[in-house]
Amino acid sequence: MKRIQFSILVVLAVCLTTPLFSTSLSETFILKEENRIDVVGKKSNFITISITKKVRIKINDLKGVERFSKISLPETFDPTYFAHFSKIRNYQYALSEVKILSFSANKITKSGVKLPINYKDKYRAIVMERGDDQAGGYDLWDYTTTEINIGDEIEIVYSYTVPFDINFYNFISFRIFFHKNIDIKEYTLELAHHPSLNINVEEKNGASPDSIYELENQYTYRWSRKNLKGCIDEVGGRAYTQLPFIVMAILPIDLYYKVPDSFKEKYIPTYAFFASRRENAHMTTKMSIDQGLRTADLGKLYSYIDSHSSKFPDDENGYQSLKSIHTDITDRFTYDNDKESLFGIDNRKDRLGAFIDQGVVREINRYSNYVAITRKLGLHYFTSYLCDVRTGELSGNFYTPMLHSDYLIAVVLKDYHLQYIYPKNSNFGYYINEIPFYFENAKSRLIQPLDYLVVNRQIEEEAKEVRIFSSTENENIRRANVLVKVDLDKSSLAFQAKIDLTGQFSTITRGIYQKNVKNQYVNKIYNEKLWSFDKDIEVQSEKFVMKDNQFPFQANINAQYSGAHLMKKDGDDYTINMKNWFNHVIYENFQAKDRQLDFYADFKSKDSYVYYFQFSKDVQLTSVESNVNIENEYGIYNFSVTQINPTTIKVSSFYEVNSTSIAASKTKMVEDIFTAIEKSNLMELRFQ
Incomplete structure (x- = not known):
């Protein structure tokens, strides 16, 4: 048998990318989706993969209009995967030598009449790194229309082919999820190939096929599912731990090699x-x-x-x-x-x-x-x-x-x-x-x-x-202590801040202070500096010190900054807008209702912010915000506003995560803490 030499293997096929976080909820849903993958041929150089999709959608909101007004082919079967790479590598979902066989779309009237929808097509050549430190060319077709409206029922049908050899690395490890981020009433997937071609199918989370049959010299797997929830991108979810998916590997016979000193032949792992x-x-x-x-x-x-x-x-x-x-x-x-x-x-x-x-x-x-x-x-x-x-x-x-x-x-x-x-x-x-x-x-x-x-x-x-090893909440700590000198006559605020970072807070956030480099793979809140709550903040000094380059990687930041428009006066009443002064990492508008996936925190941690307001004259606190004390299975959140003496007010916010995962049925605990933090981040400090 022919042994394929590693050094001459063909160009990789694809890198999968997806937004890291989504909070989108759509009323649009898929009535029926039918997918078919035909693998035609038996040897690597002669295998063609044909992908056909027929999908019927009920458009019920603007998000649905936007989503289906632009369709890019090829579409990914794995919307959860994203690659950790330098931006210069330009990774995205694309295949090589894609041949579009057909694309059509229709509106379906209440009487069942099909009215054509005009989609304009545009080809895009994608240049991205291939996996061997060299760039290669890939194909994308964008189909766009302005003819879809809320209330429409539409049907989209398309088919395309790609050669296996040019897209080798994609199809020897090809992950397919059944779910999407919108509901699907009926879903089918068929995978067909010649009986003599070996395709290994790994089934996860109950993804066993409903039937496997051989007909007319073709071996076919068929999956059929109903009422799939649009939950694949639920924030903090890990779809691969709960949702059904398959990973197929196309293994032509020419991937065999002869085992030395034996008569055996095996597939190259x-x-x-x-x-x-x-x-x-x-x-x-x-x-x-x-x-x-x-x-x-x-x-x-x-x-x-x-x-x-x-x-x-x-x-x-x-x-x-x-x-x-x-x-x-x-x-x-x-x-x-x-x-x-x-x-x-x-x-x-x-x-x-x-x-x-x-x-x-x-x-x-x-x-x-x-x-x-x-x-x-x-x-x-x-x-x-x-x-x-x-x-x-x-x-x-x-x-x-x-x-x-x-x-x-x-x-x-x-x-x-x-x-x-x-x-x-x-x-x-x-x-x-x-x-x-x-x-x-x-x-x-x-x-x-x-x-x-x-x-x-x-x-x-x-x-x-x-x-790989893990860290604990006693190792992942962020402490921000800020003295705020308030000049009531000049209506100005002068800040003296000290930030202590250890563990993952150091690993993930110190780059923004040390090198002004953001981590593109995490919740955007991690990339906010303490003083980024207002665009008019003036930073007088910022000093970063790496205290220890061994675990837990302790780092300190000392900074002085000021703001001239943060305080308002109305008669004898003063207000300081403290919106977004507490950079606790949460997902805004988090909803536990109808949650399908368990929630995973990034890591166990303790995160505290303490602001000491020192006023130039005696003041009287008039804010009516109630102190917050929440403690549950997920974590702890404490928030308080206290007048220490006639010239000092203390505002503190403490958030602790002590469980890395919470069952979907218990995520109201997460919602309660996130909602409380959101409310605190809208606070206005009032005094006379």
Whole structure:
């Protein structure tokens, strides 16, 4: 049998993206949706995948009009997945060599008459990184119309084909959810292929097919579901833990290889294709270091590594040298998105040493740098592949994150302890063993080149899996203490703020203070500075101090800022608008009613804000806000306004999350706390 060589595998197919958070509720619903996937052919180079959809929709609101007035093909079957990547890679859902066979749409009158809807089509060529640090071309067709109105019942039918070989990586790990973010009354999915073609279907959360049959030399799976709730994007939900889905892997017979020293033939394990694609550049670097190759460029790299390792002559396990180098890269190095290299403008080699010498992390060298560093230090490493816990978990067929997301380098010290490194992809970076919450407790697959690249040896099939460590509420703490000097004569407020960050609050939020870099994968509230509540705030000083670059990564921010329009006077009455002064991370307008999915908090934590208002004259508090004290299974919220003395008023807000998951039936607890925080964030401090 033919063995496909990893180095010549075809271009990847797709990266799936989706908005991180949605609070959309729509009255529009799908009456009936029929999907069919036909896999035609038996060998990789001759397989064509045909996708047909027929969907009938009742448009009941403006959101429905907007949603179905523009349809982009191909549509994703997995709206929950998003990739962790630098923006320059431009990942989105797209396939290569898409051929649209048909697209039609009609309005259905009450009498059943079909009236054509005119959709205008426009082709878009998408350029994005392919998975091997080079850009490739992908296809999208946008269909738009202005002829849909509230109250319409419409039917849309389309069909397109794509070749398997060009979209290889997509269809050897293809996840399909049945649910959407609007209700579906009737749903069917059919998957058909030739009986001699092997398609492995992994079924999750009750996604067993209703029937499997062979007819006219075609093998068909059929799924039929009714009354699917539009819950797939419920905020804080993890659809993959509760909703039915399948992951299919198309495995043509030419993916067999002959097991060395035997008469057996086996499929190349799916993970090996993905790992080989991602790690191809690693191998050249690894071999150069292992063979002691010396070039002018590598000489610069060696000198840099030696400048750190020489400081630790008694570094028995290699940790001190590794930590010193990684800390320097995290703190001092700048990031280059490598646009010229990714898009084929600059085709020169990696030049690891030259850029290390300049203090620059290139996008294409993010991981190769650490391959070189670990091997030069005499250490070994694994690549640590994992998935954002909010969107999935690596499984028997689900390997999409191995190609379509960042991974970690797990360095093996000489005493065999693992140290995790997440290479920086912006001017901000994480320290050694610093992992964002969305990778905490994730299942990680550890892979080394010996698993799949050794000649005359069977490819390793048994997965080496570990769980990434997690943090607790006593480690994830944010404290904001602010002295507000209020000059009643000038109607001005002067702020002196101190912010203490530890654990995930440091990991997720310090980038905005330290490097003015926002984390694009989290709730936008994390990316708000303490003083961002008003656009006219003037910042006089801002000082960031990294107190400790080891867990829990304690950091401090001291700042002075002022506002001239935050206080109003009406006769003897004063008002200070405190809208959005408390950056507790919540989802606004959260609703527990009809909730389908369990709610997952980002992480256990304690978050407190205390404002001390010091007035230039005696005042009397007149605010009528009641103190808030909520404590339930999900967490704690306390809010209070207290006059300490004639010239001092204290306003405090404390939010604690002590449960990472709450059953859907109990999410009224979450709603109660979120609603109370929203109310506090609308507060006006009143006094005379």
